[in-house]
Amino acid sequence: MEPDHALLILARAGLPGALLRSLLDSQPDPVAALDAARHGAGLALSAEQRQALCRPDPARQAADRGWAAAPGHHLLGWQDPDYPALLRRSAAPPAILFVAGDPGRLWHPQVAVVGSRRPSAGGRDRARRFAAALAGAGWAVTSGLAEGIDTAAHEAALARGQTVAVVGTGLDTCYPAGNAALMARIAAAGAVVSEHPPGTDALASHFPSRNRIIAGLSLGTVVIEAALRSGALISARLAAEAGREVFALPGSIDNPTARGCHRLIREGAALVESPREVIEALAPLAASLADSLRGRLQAAPSEPVRRSAQRQETGDDDHNRLWSALGHDPTGMDSLVERTGLTVAALSSMLLVMELEGRVVVDNGRYARRP
Structure with a gap:
């Protein structure tokens, strides 16, 4: 089972937010969290919740998975390092976020x-x-x-x-x-x-x-x-x-x-x-977000994102290529990919840190050096 599929089942089970956050926190991944919830020992789940977890509606499952597979659609679970840092520190944050666009x-x-x-x-x-x-x-x-x-x-x-x-x-x-x-x-x-x-x-x-x-x-x-x-x-x-x-x-x-x-x-x-x-x-206050983002990128398991974050910190070739590719006129992501040879994931991470640091401005998805 895919992690997003497990998150979709968990999202429809009607579990209290605190319980769902605890499940996702305590298990290695959403599939393990779903398995733990299905066993339900000590969770005091209702009959309706147990049925939603163990026998989810097939038509609803198919529709949910179709939504998640569409371009630009994302799920962010509590366990995900991409879960927004500020929201995580607020009162009663959602255990699962549905996102259309760029998380x-x-x-x-x-x-x-x-x-x-x-x-x-x-x-x-x-x-x-x-x-x-x-x-x-x-x-x-x-x-x-x-x-x-x-x-x-x-x-x-x-x-x-x-x-x-x-x-x-x-x-x-x-x-x-x-x-x-x-x-x-x-x-x-x-x-x-x-x-x-x-x-x-x-x-x-x-x-x-x-x-x-x-x-x-x-x-x-x-x-x-x-x-x-x-x-x-x-x-x-x-x-x-x-x-x-x-x-x-x-x-x-x-x-x-x-x-x-x-x-x-x-x-x-x-x-x-x-x-x-x-x-x-x-x-x-924005500086704290930049620090949190740098920490998240350096700890990320994805090689392209991790590499771009570490190189930006040391001013190496990837970072220098991106900075050279950026001009004072707004430039789209496709052009930056072509100019640098870097992936969209790597560029997005580097550009976001640059924005947080006040070095880059973005206008309708096009990037330029801040004057």
Whole structure:
């Protein structure tokens, strides 16, 4: 059995997150974790959970494996060294992540931009301005693909750099349906993430839990507009509980969607008026991600990735070839492969470290030396 096949069965068994993380942590691979769960000694599994583990539905299995085999689709289990480091250090991280796009983008320094589904015109404009400035400065903008502030932030970030969407459905479903084209663009240029397997519909309970992933992936959360009862305030609270920075934009006292931001400011969130304030506050924290990524690459079992990381540290031939191939004009991955003779995996790892160190900028999947 393939590891991804075992992860798909485990993901559908309805096991508590803490139990599933423990299983994946304690076993050498997902296949061994599934075998241990099927034996179930001491796990107090329900009859439904045991059936899902031991006799999974064949049609659902086939559909899941078809999804996983499609280009650009990935599973990241808790045991995987590619599991994003920041999310791992958050409260109740998912045991399994489904990713459409580039899972390496989940290691990139991220800022969450969140807010009302029914923002004012000014709030929508501010979301675009902040997201464009953050993406242009090299940060990935993370949000929840909802209407309103989320949509404005994703669109503006895509025009200038990177964005990550965290959704509360399976990745074969888009909610709201009107954002399906946007979701596809994000998957092509960045990453769309869910903790739910394919076929999972939009349920109200999924969206507050989705917010903990947004907060956990991000070094900071910017709340543009939010009513007093708002999912954006849940994201802000979860970010604060995870020790991450929380920023809020003030608004008119007559604007109901500004009241949540005012409450956050009274409770200690940083009042910000410009994207530069967010960038300056978070820039020192990005270095920890670069250190984590270098450690992950040096420990990786894959030879192309390990070699590129070690050589970048010592400035050897692979690193020098890549640096020579990069110019001041944006260059696509295909051209870099042709110029350097290196694999996409090796180049992706080296480029990501360069981005984290501030030496390279990326614009719509094209790389250049930072001026």
